Amino acid sequence: MTLGRSWSYTIALLASVAVVSCAQVDDPCKIKSRVVADDKYCDKYWECENGQAVQYDCPNGLVFAGKHRGVTEGCDYPWRSNYCEYPKVQINPPIGAEHCDWLYGIFGHETSCTRYWTCWNGTATEQLCIGGLLYNENAHSCDWPENVDGCQKHPLCNEDPNGNVPLGKSCNRYWQCQGGYPRLQRCPAMLVFDRRSLRCVVPPTDECEIITTTSPPQEEEENLKPGQHKRPTTEYPNGQPGSQRIRN
Ligand SMILES: *[C@@H]1O[C@H](CO)[C@@H](O)[C@H](O)[C@H]1NC(C)=O
Numbered sequence: 001m002t003l004g005r006s007w008s009y010t011i012a013l014l015a016s017v018a019v020v021s022c023a024q025v026d027d028p029c030k031i032k033s034r035v036v037a038d039d040k041y042c043d044k045y046w047e048c049e050n051g052q053a054v055q056y057d058c059p060n061g062l063v064f065a066g067k068h069r070g071v072t073e074g075c076d077y078p079w080r081s082n083y084c085e086y087p088k089v090q091i092n093p094p095i096g097a098e099h100c101d102w103l104y105g106i107f108g109h110e111t112s113c114t115r116y117w118t119c120w121n122g123t124a125t126e127q128l129c130i131g132g133l134l135y136n137e138n139a140h141s142c143d144w145p146e147n148v149d150g151c152q153k154h155p156l157c158n159e160d161p162n163g164n165v166p167l168g169k170s171c172n173r174y175w176q177c178q179g180g181y182p183r184l185q186r187c188p189a190m191l192v193f194d195r196r197s198l199r200c201v202v203p204p205t206d207e208c209e210i211i212t213t214t215s216p217p218q219e220e221e222e223n224l225k226p227g228q229h230k231r232p233t234t235e236y237p238n239g240q241p242g243s244q245r246i247r248n
Contacts, residue, residue, distance in 0.1 A: 028053050035067045035074060041091040042084035045074065059121065060095045061102025077105060079140055097122035106140045113151035132175070132182045145181045153180030164198040171208035174198075 028036045029048035038044035038055065042063040046053045058064055058075035063083040070076030078084050094102045100119035101107050109115040109126075116135040117124040129135050129142035134151045136143035145151060156165050157177030165175040165182070174193045175182040187193050187200035192208040194201040203209055 026053070033067045037064045037066075040088060042078070042088040043075075043090045043092050057092055059104050060092060061100075061104040061119070063090060071104070077140070095122070097124065099124035099126075108135055108137045113148065131184055146179075154182050156182050164193075166193060166195045166198075169207070171203075172200075174200075 026036065026039065026046070027048075028034050028046045029051055034048040036046050038046060043058045044055055045058070045064040046055050048054075059072060061077075062070065062072070062075035063078045064070075065074060065076035065081065065083060067074050070080075076083065078090065084090055097103060097119065099107065099110070099117040100122055103119060103122040105119050107117045107119060107124075109117060113134045114129045116127050116129070118127055119125075132145070132154065133142035134145050134148040135141075136148045139147075145153065153161070154177075156175055157163070157180045159165075161177055161180040163177050164185075165177065167173045167175055167184070171192045172187045174185055174187070176185040177183075190202070191200040192203040192205055193199075194205045195207060196205070
C-alpha cells in the first residue's frame, strides 16, 4: 500500500520534471516555482508576476542560484558553483564601494594577508584569518600559507624555518615552523612544552608543572596567533608586499 503510493508519487514527480523540461523554460509563469534563470545572463532571472514574466537583477556581484538558494534573493556568490558557465555571462558591471569590488562579495584586504573584507550591499566588514592562516583570494577563504601566492612566511619562523616556537605562556601548545610557515601544535598528553629545549618534555619544567586537562584561557591564544600580527616584514616571494592585492 505504502509502496504503491510512493511509486505513483515518484512517477508523478518524474512526469512533472519531464513536463517542465519540455515546457518553455523561459516562461516562469509556466513552472511551479514561478522563477527561472535568464538563459544568457547569470546575474538576471525572471519571475512570474500577475501572469507576466518580469526580469530581475541579482544584487550587484551575485548571480542567480535558484529560488530559496544562494545568500540572498535566490542569488549567490559566483564562485560558489558553476552558475556562470559559458556561454552565460554576468552582464551588470561592478558597483564598487569602499573595500568592495562589488556591492556583495568577499574581497582581499589592501594591505594585509591575514585580513579580508566581506561586503554586503556595499558595507564592508573586516574579517581576520586566525591560527596562522592567510586569506586565499582564489578560494575566498582562509587557507594554509603555502596555498596563498604573494603572501609570505611568518617572521615567527625567521630564526629557524623548521623549529618550534613557544606560544605565549602555553604549557602544551606551541608553533611548529614548517619551511617558514607556522602550524599550531599541541604536545602529546602528559607532556609540556619546554621553552629551553623547544620540545615537548615530561613535566615539570621551570614554567610548567603537571599539565591540567582544562584549556588555557582563550585570550592567550588569540593574542599570539601569528595571523594577528602585523604584516610580516621579511621575504616576499613574489616581490612587493601584498602586491597581489593591489587593485586598479
Ligand atoms: C542597500 O543600500 C541602499 C543604500 O545604501 C539602500 O537604499 C537599499 O535599500 C539597501 N538594500 C538592501 C537590500 O538592504
